[in-house]
Amino acid sequence: PPGRKVLIVYAHQEPKSLNGSLKSVAVEELSKQGCSVTVSDLYAMQFEPRATRNDIVGCLHNSEEFNYGVETWKAYKRGGLSSDLIEEQKKVQEADLLIFQFPLYWFSMPAIMKGWMDRVLVQGFAHEFPNCYDSGLLKNKLALFSFTTGGSREMYAKGGISGDIRYLLWPMQHGIMHFCGVKVLAPHICFAPEYVSEEKRKEMLTAWAQRLKTLWKEEPINCSPEWYFK
Amino acid sequence: PPGRKVLIVYAHQEPKSLNGSLKSVAVEELSKQGCSVTVSDLYAMQFEPRATRNDIVGCLHNSEEFNYGVETWKAYKRGGLSSDLIEEQKKVQEADLLIFQFPLYWFSMPAIMKGWMDRVLVQGFAHEFPNCYDSGLLKNKLALFSFTTGGSREMYAKGGISGDIRYLLWPMQHGIMHFCGVKVLAPHICFAPEYVSEEKRKEMLTAWAQRLKTLWKEEPINCSPEWYFK
Numbered sequence: 001p002p003g004r005k006v007l008i009v010y011a012h013q014e015p016k017s018l019n020g021s022l023k024s025v026a027v028e029e030l031s032k033q034g035c036s037v038t039v040s041d042l043y044a045m046q047f048e049p050r051a052t053r054n055d056i057v058g059c060l061h062n063s064e065e066f067n068y069g070v071e072t073w074k075a076y077k078r079g080g081l082s083s084d085l086i087e088e089q090k091k092v093q094e095a096d097l098l099i100f101q102f103p104l105y106w107f108s109m110p111a112i113m114k115g116w117m118d119r120v121l122v123q124g125f126a127h128e129f130p131n132c133y134d135s136g137l138l139k140n141k142l143a144l145f146s147f148t149t150g151g152s153r154e155m156y157a158k159g160g161i162s163g164d165i166r167y168l169l170w171p172m173q174h175g176i177m178h179f180c181g182v183k184v185l186a187p188h189i190c191f192a193p194e195y196v197s198e199e200k201r202k203e204m205l206t207a208w209a210q211r212l213k214t215l216w217k218e219e220p221i222n223c224s225p226e227w228y229f230k
Numbered sequence: 231p232p233g234r235k236v237l238i239v240y241a242h243q244e245p246k247s248l249n250g251s252l253k254s255v256a257v258e259e260l261s262k263q264g265c266s267v268t269v270s271d272l273y274a275m276q277f278e279p280r281a282t283r284n285d286i287v288g289c290l291h292n293s294e295e296f297n298y299g300v301e302t303w304k305a306y307k308r309g310g311l312s313s314d315l316i317e318e319q320k321k322v323q324e325a326d327l328l329i330f331q332f333p334l335y336w337f338s339m340p341a342i343m344k345g346w347m348d349r350v351l352v353q354g355f356a357h358e359f360p361n362c363y364d365s366g367l368l369k370n371k372l373a374l375f376s377f378t379t380g381g382s383r384e385m386y387a388k389g390g391i392s393g394d395i396r397y398l399l400w401p402m403q404h405g406i407m408h409f410c411g412v413k414v415l416a417p418h419i420c421f422a423p424e425y426v427s428e429e430k431r432k433e434m435l436t437a438w439a440q441r442l443k444t445l446w447k448e449e450p451i452n453c454s455p456e457w458y459f460k
Contacts, residue, residue, distance in 0.1 A: 013282060014296040049279040049341035052243060066244040067424075069380070105348050107405025108338060111279035115341030133391060150299070161363060163455050168401045175337025175398060194297075225393050229459045 001216055002034030007095035011042045011102040011113040018148055018193045018201055023101045025205050026146075029212040038091050042112045048084065049115020055082045073123040081122065088120040097215075098143040098182065100172075104150065107168040117176055126180040136181025142220065143177040145169065146188040146208070153191040165189060166228045174223050183220035231446055232264030237325035241272045241332040241343040248378055248423045248431055253331045255435050256376075259442040268321050272342045278314065279345020285312045303353040311352065318350040327445075328373040328412065330402075334380065337398040347406050356410040366411020372450065373407040375399065376418040376438070383421040395419060396458045404453050413450035 008026055012019035023039065030037050040047070051068050053060070060066065061074040075081045081089075092098065102109050109117075121127070127136045149156065149165075156165035165187075173184045188211065190204045221227050238256055242249035253269065260267050270277070281298045283290070290296065291304040305311045311319075322328065332339050339347075351357070357366050379386065379395075386395040395417075403414045418441065420434045451457050 013298060016295045017297075043280070043282065046280075049345060050273070050276075051335070051340060051342070052273065065246045067247075068243060105281070106344070106351070106409075107401035108344065110281060111341045111345030111348050112281070114336070114338065114344045115279060118335050118341050121336070163400070163404065167397075167455070167459070168405060170393070171337035171398045171401060174393065179336075225397070229397070 004030075004033075004035045004096045004216070005094050006030050006035050006037045006097045006099060007091045008037065008039045008099045008101055009042065009113065009116060010039055011100075011110045013043045017103075018190065018204065019101055019103055021205055022146060022148075022190070022208055025209050026099060026101070026212060029209050033213075038095070040088060040091065040116070042116060045084075047112055047116060049112050049118070051115070051118050055085060055119060056080060057082055069123060072119075073128075076122045076124040085119055085122070088116065089122070089125055092120065092126075092138065092141075096141060098141065098177075099146055100143070101146045103148045104168075107162075109147075109172065121176065121180055131181070132179050134181065136179060139181030139183075141182045142185055143173075143182045144185040144188065144215075145172055148190045148193050150194070151192060152195070156191065164228075170228045173221075174228070178223045184223050185215070185218050186221055234260075234263075234265045234326045234446070235324050236260050236265050236267045236327045236329060237321045238267065238269045238329045238331055239272065239343065239346060240269055241330075241340045243273045247333075248420065248434065249331055249333055251435055252376060252378075252420070252438055255439050256329060256331070256442060259439050263443075268325070270318065270321065270346070272346060275314075277342055277346060279342050279348070281345070281348050285315060285349060286310060287312055299353060302349075303358075306352045306354040315349055315352070318346065319352070319355055322350065322356075322368070322371075326371060328371065328407075329376055330373070331376045333378045334398075337392075339377075339402065351406070351410055361411070362409050364411065366409060369411030369413075371412045372415055373403075373412045374415040374418065374445075375402055378420045378423050380424070381422060382425070386421070400458045403451075404458070408453045414453050415445070415448050416451055 008023055010023045014020060027037050053066060056071050056075040057080045060071055102113050126138050131137050151162050154160055155162040158164040169187060177184050188208060193201050238253055240253045244250060257267050283296060286301050286305040287310045290301055332343050356368050361367050381392050384390055385392040388394040399417060407414050418438060423431050
């Protein structure tokens with residue numbers, strides 16, 4: 001609906017890829033709805049995935065023994081995080097919905113996107129004990145993981161060789177988003193696009209556009225072990 | 231035992247950290263046994279986590295549309311991967327045991343280590359359909375995930391707020407190592423070292439050294455859904 005803000009965190013090297021098209025479809029459809037859409041194109045930004053001392057501007061809280069979690073927390077409090085992190089946090093803060101668009105790499109997100117999680121979702125900004133899970137600091141936001149797989153739907157079925165696809169969503173949806181208080185919409189999964197026809201791939205794009213039309217009416221999943229491992 | 235080769239892939243910024251000490255304890259104890267131990271100290275190496283075109287030396291197989299998986303596979307076949315990847319693959323090839331030592335970041339490994347998985351375990355080298363899972367190309371090797379957590383053992387209990395710690399091991403142990411044919415030893419987990427006494431932390435180091443003494447007699451876990459979600 002008009003006025004809603006969406007941040008798409010996008011991790012693919014190739015604009016012509018299906019992931020690139022899925023991203024473009026989302027930008028187009030959500031903009032058409034009157035949403036304001038921002039894209040963090042991680043490879044194009046050459047986003048830094050490594051959590052290092054460079055993320056803190058100025059002096060360290062404890063320069064004797066570097067503790068990344070403590071240092072970024074303290075730096076956040078005094079406005080001393082590196083500018084790329086401040087930039088991303090601003091986008092997250094403004095967003096009503098976060099869409100993560102990526103190819104599944106090794107049952108998880110590509111390292112460049114994991115680095116976005118590791119570095120952007122700093123203590124004090126995204127969570128701060130006891131403000132985690134349902135009272136995480138990013139509550140009232142929604143997240144949606146949209147990804148492509150190498151393996152087929154059959155491999156990722158319950159009892160399939162790779163196990164129920166939901167098993168691998170636990171760390172991403174529960175461990176990261178739910179931990180920060182973000183409510184999680186059902187994932188959007190395109191299975192094995194590299195092994196289907198061009199026509200099938202077009203259908204995947206249409207299905208995504210279609211889903212986005214009624215996305216704001218969706219209820220979040222119940223992000224508890226039952227959803228994943230029942 | 232004498233002659234066994236171990237690769238420790240280590241991801242912590244601070245040598246004085248508990249992770250740094252756990253790594254050193256492993257080097258010391260395994261060397262004492264006569265093993266030859268190699269360490270990939272990812273932060274010290276400034277290891278590149280991003281999967282990009284830079285990983286391929288020379289011409290691309292398809293320069294019209296960049297596909298990382300296909301390009302690294304083809305490059306591996308013709309010896310055209312970047313030198314940092316060839317170096318890591320050599321270490322993996324020679325190793326009987328891979329130890330991954332890291333602090334848990336967001337229910338998973340830090341991005342710098344995920345990047346190691348994404349970039350080093352190339353198709354053709356680590357797996358190649360139908361050589362995956364029990365017939366993966368790295369069979370006859372062992373892997374062990376050794377990590378520290380922020381959350382307590384209670385939070386990571388079955389029914390705890392963060393769910394059974396085994397839930398989050400699925401993508402790493404099954405999705406990565408088992409997929410490549412590697413057999414997985416029980417993980418080694420130090421819960422919430424930042425919140426315990428110095429004495430308790432010392433006990434954690436002793437316990438690790440102790441376990442390593444009889445490590446080679448351990449049986450791998452049964453890496454199937456039952457182990458994780460029973």
